[in-house]
Amino acid sequence: MSCxxxxxxxxxxxxxxxxxxxxxxxxLHAHAFVSGRAAAQTTTFHLLRFAALRLSCLPxxxxxxxxxxxxxxxxxxxxxxxxxxxxxxxPSAHAHAHGALELFLRMLRRGRPAPNQFVYPLALRAACxxxxxxxxxxxxxxxxxxxxxxxxxxxxxxxxxSRYGMMADARKLFDDLTERNVVSWTALVSGYARAGKxxxxxxxxxxxxxxxxxxxxxxxxxxxxxxLFVEAVGILGRMVDKGFRPNxxxxxxxxxxxxxxGMLKIGKLIHCYAWRTCVxxxxxxxxxxxxxxxxxxxxxxxxxxxxxxxxxxxxxWNSLINCLALHGRSECAIAVFNEMRDEGVEPDxxxxxxxxxxxxxxxxxxxxxxxxxxxxxxxxxxxxxxxYGCIVDLLGRAGRFEDALNVISNMRIKxxxxxxxxxxxACRIHxxxxxxxxxxxxxxxxxxxxxxxxxxxxNVYSEGGLWEEVRKIRKSVKEENIxxxxxxxxxxxxxxxxxxxxxxxxAHPESEDIYDTLDDLAASMEL
DNA sequence: ATAGGGTTAG
Numbered sequence: 384m385s386c387x388x389x390x391x392x393x394x395x396x397x398x399x400x401x402x403x404x405x406x407x408x409x410x411l412h413a414h415a416f417v418s419g420r421a422a423a424q425t426t427t428f429h430l431l432r433f434a435a436l437r438l439s440c441l442p443x444x445x446x447x448x449x450x451x452x453x454x455x456x457x458x459x460x461x462x463x464x465x466x467x468x469x470x471x472x473x474p475s476a477h478a479h480a481h482g483a484l485e486l487f488l489r490m491l492r493r494g495r496p497a498p499n500q501f502v503y504p505l506a507l508r509a510a511c512x513x514x515x516x517x518x519x520x521x522x523x524x525x526x527x528x529x530x531x532x533x534x535x536x537x538x539x540x541x542x543x544x545s546r547y548g549m550m551a552d553a554r555k556l557f558d559d560l561t562e563r564n565v566v567s568w569t570a571l572v573s574g575y576a577r578a579g580k581x582x583x584x585x586x587x588x589x590x591x592x593x594x595x596x597x598x599x600x601x602x603x604x605x606x607x608x609x610x611l612f613v614e615a616v617g618i619l620g621r622m623v624d625k626g627f628r629p630n631x632x633x634x635x636x637x638x639x640x641x642x643x644x645g646m647l648k649i650g651k652l653i654h655c656y657a658w659r660t661c662v663x664x665x666x667x668x669x670x671x672x673x674x675x676x677x678x679x680x681x682x683x684x685x686x687x688x689x690x691x692x693x694x695x696x697x698x699x700w701n702s703l704i705n706c707l708a709l710h711g712r713s714e715c716a717i718a719v720f721n722e723m724r725d726e727g728v729e730p731d732x733x734x735x736x737x738x739x740x741x742x743x744x745x746x747x748x749x750x751x752x753x754x755x756x757x758x759x760x761x762x763x764x765x766x767x768x769x770x771y772g773c774i775v776d777l778l779g780r781a782g783r784f785e786d787a788l789n790v791i792s793n794m795r796i797k798x799x800x801x802x803x804x805x806x807x808x809a810c811r812i813h814x815x816x817x818x819x820x821x822x823x824x825x826x827x828x829x830x831x832x833x834x835x836x837x838x839x840x841x842n843v844y845s846e847g848g849l850w851e852e853v854r855k856i857r858k859s860v861k862e863e864n865i866x867x868x869x870x871x872x873x874x875x876x877x878x879x880x881x882x883x884x885x886x887x888x889x890a891h892p893e894s895e896d897i898y899d900t901l902d903d904l905a906a907s908m909e910l
Numbered sequence: 911a912t913a914g915g916g917t918t919a920g
Contacts, residue, residue, distance in 0.1 A: 396911090424911095425911060428911060428912080429911080432911090432912090456912080457911055457912055458912095459912090460911095460912045460913075461911085461912065463912095463913095464912070464913080471917095499912085499913095500912095500913070501912045501913045502912085502913080503913080504913045504914050505912090505913065505914090507914085508913090508914075533913090533914095534914085535913055535914045536913085536914075537914085538913095538914040538915075539913080539914045539915095540914090541914085541915090542914070542915065545915095564914095564915095565915075566914055566915045567914080567915075568915080569915040569916065570914075570915045570916095571915090572915085572916095573915070573916070574915095595915095595916095596916075597915055597916040598915075598916075599916080600915095600916035600917080601915070601916045602916090603916085604916060604917065604918095605916095607917095607918095630916090631917075632916055632917050632918090633916085633917090634917090635917040635918045636916085636917060636918075638917095638918080639917085639918060639919090666918090667917055667918055668917090668918085669918095670917090670918050670919075671917080671918055671919095673918095673919090674918070674919065696918095697919080698917095698918055698919050699918095699919085700919090701918095701919040701920085702918075702919050703919095704919085705919060705920070706919095731919095732920080733919050733920050734919085734920095735920095736919090736920045737919080737920075740920085767920085769920055770920095
């Protein structure tokens, strides 16, 4: 590439827009010096944006910024934008948010350049990653400076509220906008979905006057986040029918839905689509594929994709470890965990859920306890309720009830139904009727109307041969008219026909054979 | 010359 020193600014920008590599950037940067153009902040502005947005090279962008004496408001907003947009794509989101906020505070402190309507939305987005308090204080600052008249700033604020579950505030901001567009609608839709009000989100989505790919993604993500997997796949169909092209975000969400549903066929179709349209090269889609193949039981497929991922993120490792654990491949899961540590990837809470699950399924009691310790003391991770659930399950199944109770009583968080349910299950296995009674009382304290618990207790007693107790419980259920038990349901797709099964159901034409096979399988598992 | 909405792992 050669650039004449007489290049006009317009041509300089045009050349930059056709560049794609670091070498191009360095050459144009050098050219800017030679031609004397580097002194103009508008030149730095374009170079900075290229470094940040095209090359995702934040340090280069920051060096350009730092080398500029008295950067103007354009440079500040370009640098803030660089931080904010890279925060979404990296695990160091917090560091980047702080980088942005530090610059914003510098503007306020120095009073020059004064933040404008372009700076506030960026500062608010950064604040979202840090805490609701900061969102509020930037809000009041914007209001005092008269910037809350701008719809874009109010939309950024709406988004901030919706990310922290403050839907009443979000709704008010939405209603007060002078003009609502696809961005503000989408912010509200995803807010309701994140707050668990997916029904409201769907109603709102259906009323949207205009939709784009991000809007469709918002509702699909909302469905998968709330367990509406069938709906998520259905909405993908509608989206395609309307002529919208699913992108990497869409594909990641729908792959997650396919994994949860065990829809391997649709998952493969989406894999093909991603391959054909080239949206599948990003790691988010590859991670989704690992998860989908893994959850559907195709562990070879999952491993194959995993090996193809060049920049393995925490999610990549977690997806593989989790699906190995899910299918009882405990040794494999532990091996992958060790591989991950060898490569210097720091595990997180999710990693340990998978790892502890692997230990539980494999009956690796001591290893499980060891990893539980490792997690807390070496990795400084505070256990969440899921980790305690694994440990109680692990100890309970091993018949170590005293240890299990110790863990429960030393927990720094409130126990939940999973904890006591695990203990109850262990009590059933080891015929610990007295402890079972304690567990069931705790369960009924948590949810007095759940007839499942009563049924579970009846199972414990009946397996212990206490028929009189069982009869009493059954009677009390009828008399007290506790909420109806929802039957568990599973299904499988064979030759395009879906076979659906409820627990204890004998409606299937081949029901007898199915139960016989199940008995055989159970017998061969007893060892 | 610049701004606001959409991921995935439990």
